[in-house]
Amino acid sequence: MALSGIQIYKMLPQTNCKECGFPTCLAFAMKLAAKQVELSGCPYVSAESKAKLAESSAPPVRLITLKGIGIDVKAGNEVCLYRHEKTFYNKSGLFVRIKSSQTDIAAQVARADAYKVTYVGIDFTVDGFAVEADDPSKFAEAIKAVRAATKRPLILISSDPAVLSAGAAVLPGETPLLCGATSANWEAMAEVAKTAKAALAISGDSLDELADLTEKIKAKGVEDLVLAPGGKTMGGSLILATQIRRLALKNFRALGYPMLTMPGNAGSPERESLLAAQAITKYAGFVVLDKFSPELMYALLVLRENIYTDPQKPIQVTPGLFDINNPKPESPVLVTTNFSITYFSVANEVEGSGLPARLLVVDADGMSVLTAWAAGKFDAERIAKAVKAFGVEAKTNKKQIVIPGHVAVLSGELEEELPGWEIRVGPREAVDLPAFMKKAL
Amino acid sequence: MPVEIPKDKWTGKVRTVTLGATAAEGGTRTKSIVVGGDTTMPFMQFEAPTAHTPVIAIEIKSRKPDDWSSLLEETWGSVMSDPAAWAKAAEAAGADMIVLWLSLEDTADDAMRAVKSVLAATGLPLAVYGPGQVDKDNELLVAVSESANGEKLLLGICEDKNYRTIAATSMANGHLITARTAMDVNLAKQLNILISDMGLPLDRVIMDPTTGALGYGMEYGYSVMERLRLAALQGDAMTQLPMMVTPGFETWKTKESKVGVGVPEAWGDWKERAIHWETLTATALLESGASIVVLRHPESLKRVRTAITELMTA
Ligand code: B12
Ligand code: SF4
Numbered sequence: 001m002a003l004s005g006i007q008i009y010k011m012l013p014q015t016n017c018k019e020c021g022f023p024t025c026l027a028f029a030m031k032l033a034a035k036q037v038e039l040s041g042c043p044y045v046s047a048e049s050k051a052k053l054a055e056s057s058a059p060p061v062r063l064i065t066l067k068g069i070g071i072d073v074k075a076g077n078e079v080c081l082y083r084h085e086k087t088f089y090n091k092s093g094l095f096v097r098i099k100s101s102q103t104d105i106a107a108q109v110a111r112a113d114a115y116k117v118t119y120v121g122i123d124f125t126v127d128g129f130a131v132e133a134d135d136p137s138k139f140a141e142a143i144k145a146v147r148a149a150t151k152r153p154l155i156l157i158s159s160d161p162a163v164l165s166a167g168a169a170v171l172p173g174e175t176p177l178l179c180g181a182t183s184a185n186w187e188a189m190a191e192v193a194k195t196a197k198a199a200l201a202i203s204g205d206s207l208d209e210l211a212d213l214t215e216k217i218k219a220k221g222v223e224d225l226v227l228a229p230g231g232k233t234m235g236g237s238l239i240l241a242t243q244i245r246r247l248a249l250k251n252f253r254a255l256g257y258p259m260l261t262m263p264g265n266a267g268s269p270e271r272e273s274l275l276a277a278q279a280i281t282k283y284a285g286f287v288v289l290d291k292f293s294p295e296l297m298y299a300l301l302v303l304r305e306n307i308y309t310d311p312q313k314p315i316q317v318t319p320g321l322f323d324i325n326n327p328k329p330e331s332p333v334l335v336t337t338n339f340s341i342t343y344f345s346v347a348n349e350v351e352g353s354g355l356p357a358r359l360l361v362v363d364a365d366g367m368s369v370l371t372a373w374a375a376g377k378f379d380a381e382r383i384a385k386a387v388k389a390f391g392v393e394a395k396t397n398k399k400q401i402v403i404p405g406h407v408a409v410l411s412g413e414l415e416e417e418l419p420g421w422e423i424r425v426g427p428r429e430a431v432d433l434p435a436f437m438k439k440a441l
Numbered sequence: 442m443p444v445e446i447p448k449d450k451w452t453g454k455v456r457t458v459t460l461g462a463t464a465a466e467g468g469t470r471t472k473s474i475v476v477g478g479d480t481t482m483p484f485m486q487f488e489a490p491t492a493h494t495p496v497i498a499i500e501i502k503s504r505k506p507d508d509w510s511s512l513l514e515e516t517w518g519s520v521m522s523d524p525a526a527w528a529k530a531a532e533a534a535g536a537d538m539i540v541l542w543l544s545l546e547d548t549a550d551d552a553m554r555a556v557k558s559v560l561a562a563t564g565l566p567l568a569v570y571g572p573g574q575v576d577k578d579n580e581l582l583v584a585v586s587e588s589a590n591g592e593k594l595l596l597g598i599c600e601d602k603n604y605r606t607i608a609a610t611s612m613a614n615g616h617l618i619t620a621r622t623a624m625d626v627n628l629a630k631q632l633n634i635l636i637s638d639m640g641l642p643l644d645r646v647i648m649d650p651t652t653g654a655l656g657y658g659m660e661y662g663y664s665v666m667e668r669l670r671l672a673a674l675q676g677d678a679m680t681q682l683p684m685m686v687t688p689g690f691e692t693w694k695t696k697e698s699k700v701g702v703g704v705p706e707a708w709g710d711w712k713e714r715a716i717h718w719e720t721l722t723a724t725a726l727l728e729s730g731a732s733i734v735v736l737r738h739p740e741s742l743k744r745v746r747t748a749i750t751e752l753m754t755a
Contacts, residue, residue, distance in 0.1 A: 082671070084664040117707035119656065212442040234748055235755030238728065239487055246447050254442060274748045277721045281663075281728060295709025298697075299655065299717040303725065306660040341657055345696070352703060368658065374623070431696050 003056045005030040011049035012042065019043060060248045062257050064199050064224050064285065066093070066128065066153035067175040073127045073153045075226070075258035075285025081245055087310040090258075092284045093127035094276075094300060095155055096292045097264050100142035101135040109149035112292045117301060120315055120340040124301040130155035130179070130288045136163045143170045155179055155201075155260075155288065161188035168196035177201055177226060177286065179260065186213055190220040199224035201260050207243060211254035226285065228260045234278055237261065241283045258285025265290075273299075280304045315340040316366035321390040322347070327356040329397040332441045334426065334433070335383055336404060337364035337372050345430040353434035358395065362386040369404045380413035387418060402426045402441070448488050451674035455479040455732075456644045456681050457493065460538065460617060461566025462593040467615070469592065471564025474538060476647070476732040477683035482670060483730050486755040495727055495749050497742055498538040498568065498735045499531035500689050503547055503555040510699050512715055513737055524555045525562035532563045534739035535746060540568040540595075545577060549584035556585050560592065568595035568619065579606040586610040595619055595647060601632055608641045619685060621649040624658075624665045626672060630679040637679070647733065648682040654691040654698075655722045662686065663729045670730040684730055688722040689737035720744045727752070 009029035020041040022028040031037040032053075039045060039053055063076040073093040080086045096112045098105055112126050131146050131154060133139040139158065146154065147170070155177040156167045164178050180201035181189035193200040200222055204210040207229070214225050227244060231237030241259060248256040261284045263275035269291045276296075279287045280303050289296075309315060319338045324347060336346045338361050350357050362382055364372035372378035387393070387401065399421045403410060405428035414423045427436045457478040462468025478492030505522040520526040528539045541559055543552050556569055569585050571578030582596050583606060597619030599607050604620065611618045620636055622628035629650050637643050650669060652662030672680040692698050698718045701711035708714055719741040723734045727749065736742050 082664070082667050083660070084668055115707060117705065207444040207446065208442055211444050215442060233754055234751035235484055235486065235753060238484055238752065239755055242482075242485065243446050243487070247444065250447060252444070255444070270744050271747065273717060273720070274724055274744060274751075277724055278728065281725050293709055293713070294707050295711075295714035296717055298708055299714065299721050302656040303721055306655065307663070307725075309660055311660070311664055371623075429694065431700060 003033065003053070005033040008032050008053065011045070011052060013044045013046075015044070017044070055253075056251075058256075060251055060256055061245070062223070062225070063090070064177075064226060064258050065175065066155075066177050066199060068128065068153035069147075069151040069174065071128075071152050073286075078245070078283070079249070081242075081249060083307060084311050087312070088308045090285065091304050091308045092280045093153075093286045094297070094304075095128045095130045095286060095288045096126055097130045097132055097157075097262075097288050097290050098142065098146055099132050099134045100138040102142070105142055105145040106149050108292070109146050113150040113152065115292075115294065115297060117294070117298050119302050119305060120344045121317070122305070124305070126152070126292070126297065128152040128154060130157055131167070133158035133160070133163050133167065136160065139163055139167050140170050143167050147171065153177075155286065159185065161185055161192045164189070165192040165196065168192065168198055171196075175199060175224075177260070180226075180228060181213060181217060183209060183213065186217055187220070190217045190222050193222045193224075194220065199226055201226040201228045203228040203230060205230065207240070207247075207255065211252075214254050214257065225257045226260045227255065227257050228262070231261075234275060237275065238278060238282055241279075245283045259283060260286040260288070262288045264288055269293075269296075276300055277303055281307050314366040317343045317361060319361045319363040319386065319390075321392060321395065322359045322361060324350045324359055325354055325356040327358050329395065331356040331358060331396070332398075332402055332437060333358045333360055333392055333396055333400065334402045335360045335362060335386075337362055337367060337369055337378050339364065339366050339368045339372070342368050346433065349430045349433045350437075353437065355434060355437050357437065358392070360386055360390060360392060360401065369406050373407050373410075378407065380410050380417045383410070383414060384417035387421075398422075400424060404428070446487065449481065449485070449674075451480060451676075453674045453676035453678075453681060455670070455673050455683055458617065458644055458647060458683050460568075460593060460595055462591055462615070466593070467591040469560060469564075470566055472566075473593065474566050479670070479732075480674070482667075482674070483728050484752045484755065491753060493732070494753055495731060496537040496733045497535070497745055497749070498540045498685075498733055499534065499536040499739075499742065500540045500542065500687070500735050500737050501527040501531060501559075502542050502544065503552065504544045509737075510693055510715065512698075512701075512712055513693065516739060525558035528559045528563045528565070531739075532565055535742055536565065538566045538568065538733070539563060540570060540735050542570045543572055543581050543585075545572040545574065547572070547581060549580055552581040552585050553588045556589055556594075560589065566595070567592070568597065570597045570619070573598070575603040578603055582607050583610045586614045586616055589616075590614045593617060597621065598649065599632070599636070601628075601635070604632065604636055605639065608636050608639050611645070612639070612641045617645040617647065619647050619649050620682075621651060624651045624661050626665060626668050626680070629665075629669060630677070633679045633682060643678075643682060646682050647685045649685050649687070652686040652688060652691055652722070652726055654688070654695045655718050655725075656697065657691070657695055659691075659722055659725065663725055666726065666730040683732035685733035685735065686726050686731045687735045688719055688726060689735050689741070692718040692722050693737050716740050716744070720748075724748045
């Protein structure tokens with residue numbers, strides 16, 4: 001945890017020599033505590049204090065970066081237990097497991113690697129692959145096959161250090177995650193990870209065991225560690241994950257690492273989906289799935305986006321007048337708000353219908369139609385202002401706008417704000433827009 | 442290395458609320474349900490056992506809905522035009538509780554008849570919700586409340602504009618109410634204060650902080666629920682009510698669940714996707730503090746039940 005100014009002051013030379021540009025060591029310490037200056041500003045800090053201060057300013061959950069070929073996946077650097085306290089930063093990486101005994105590796109990986117889904121205008125993909133040495137004799141070959149089909153970072157799974165060592169040797173210049181170390185093999189695993197410059201996942205049956213192992217492995221010089229606490233049921237995993245995050249936030253360094261979960265071990269696809277969702281909401285850095293199905297991947301990616309959205313900043317789009325499907329002057333003008341989810345639900349519908357239209361996106365402080373309406377940010381005045389500001393009149397020959405069905409009550413006031421304009425009330429949900437546009441516009 | 446596991450020490454506790462009255466308690470339910478009583482964040486059983494298992498309710502309608510997904514019509518079939526048969530089917534599917542929504546077209550007589558038939562068809566505790574228009578809600582719910590006196594129904598939905606009549610009739614006839622506010626800790630507190638000022642004891646109130654579907658604002662509800670539970674545990678009496686949310690209602694109106702054709706291929710299988718949408722929304726909300734989740738699809742019920750069972754057996 002961060003040190004206070006006074007605590008830092010005690011570690012400074014206390015000579016008030018002013019070389020740092022501050023009148024006293026205490027003043028410098030205060031600035032350091034507030035993270036407004038760098039420790040290097042003082043030339044006289046002892047090596048011992050430097051180490052202590054660096055340790056204290058390290059993030060509570062260590063940042064781990066896995067590297068593929070030009071594609072990185074990060075986990076860690078988290079600072080809170082509940083997203084409303086600040087935000088969650090590094091989204092849980094979603095990995096798909098491949099077994100070395102499989103015969104259809106190329107096709108399987110290619111399919112998952114190509115997977116792309118768009119949500120609120122953002123493209124999401126799978127983050128990487130986990131290759132498991134269920135048949136060690138085919139491990140290197142399997143990794144090569146996976147690597148030929150994807151550039152994404154890899155997780156390599158085996159309990160045998162020699163097997164993992166051979167596997168990692170196939171991936172020069174990358175940072176895979178080796179999975180992993182246990183009480184039984186940790187020394188050899190630490191060596192393998194060190195030689196391969198890989199990150200190392202550690203599993204243990206209890207937090208005591210995990211903490212013990214991270215300290216021992218760190219002493220061997222491997223610092224990029226990941227915790228695999230296991231947990232057999234949803235309840236058990238939830239508790240372990242929460243305890244680890246809590247301890248990390250209390251600056252318990254031995255557990256200050258991102259977590260890896262394997263919902264694929266759950267046995268059934270239904271349980272896998274539940275455990276994966278829990279892992280995303282509750283602190284997992286890496287999630288290894290056995291079942292790649294587009295419908296589950298989409299749901300998990302959206303869940304992850306929701307949970308990792310900064311609660312202080314709703315995702316917004318820029319207000320303006322947007323053309324969809326090459327509109328002509330007689331094409332309809334549809335009014336909506338600049339909340340991303342709202343904008344994209346409407347834009348996607350219209351685009352998908354093939355019908356030409358203009359979308360007038362009103363600045364509603366990034367809120368949904370009803371939220372903005374209830375908050376007074378999407379009223380007749382704002383809509384009329386947008387109609388004028390974005391030059392709607394010059395682009396259409398109809399003097400007509402369509403408002404969302406949920407705010408039908410605005411039509412009267414809008415007629416007053418926009419004399420001479422026809423105000424049409426559209427359907428309540430965007431799904432029904434294409435039919436409405438065909439029939440009624 | 443022995444790790445000392447930090448335990449949160451809270452002073453507050455969520456109230457326990459009992460839904461449904463058995464014969465011994467002056468009603469006709471074969472069992473009642475107790476929710477709430479939590480003294481920790483959800484399922485932190487290493488601090489204290491979770492007092493009461495969260496509950497799954499199934500939503501049914503007094504008249505066959507015309508805007509429900511065909512996936513729901515396929516699974517429920519003909520019972521959808523008969524609330525009593527629907528309630529029975531929901532019980533058979535494993536529901537702990539039924540939420541009956543009345544329709545705008547219902548008269549007070551229709552509403553009373555529907556409630557009576559559902560009460561006769563199942564022994565499960567019952568919630569009865571009005572169609573959502575203040576005058577109509579008041580008219581129907583008062584009639585229902587009086588005719589089912591003593592059943593400990595859960596009546597709703599009370600919002601700031603219409604809580605008075607519903608709270609009053611509930612008080613007079615031994616029922617409970619659902620207090621709904623729009624995803625805001627302070628609004629929730631305010632409404633609970635207003636209700637408690639009317640004299641309705643808060644152990645007869647369930648709060649619904651409102652949620653959104655996965656992808657459509659769920660994260661706001663998720664965080665508001667976490668904040669409400671934290672406030673309750675910190676001792677804020679006006680937030681110490683069990684929470685009920687409606688992931689079924691929310692998710693089945695999203696395009697992901699409603700529509701099977703003309704959607705991106707990356708969305709995958711329609712039915713599985715719809716079930717994931719409902720199930721993942723519901724489980725996330727259980728883990729952020731819901732005591733009652735209201736669902737629509739029996740397959741989702743099955744999966745959410747698995748989740749609850751596992752969460753309870755830490
Ligand atoms: C998420 C949410 C919030 C979030 C805000 C998220 C955001 N950035 O907008 C938060 C928690 C901050 C919030 C706050 C409030 N909220 Co709010 N919120 C919701 C919630 C749960 C979901 C809204 C949502 O995102 N929907 C998804 C989007 C995509 O829907 P949409 O914008 O309406 O778009 C759809 C349609 O309108 C249509 N459409 C859109 N554009 C167009 C255009 C045309 C031409 C057509 C035809 C169709 C169309 O297509 C879209 C898809 O179908 C709803 C309840 C619910 N479950 O729906 C309440 C809700 C909207 N909120 C409500 C309220 C009252 C508020 C507050 C005023 C509460 C308060 N007093 O604090 C505040 C206002 C904010 C403020 N004061 O700053 C009420 C509104 C009640 C009413 N009928 O007036 C609701 C309905 C909840 C309720 N039942 O009480 N809210
Ligand atoms: S340079 Fe270092 S020793 Fe000198 S005043 Fe600044 S903090 Fe103190």
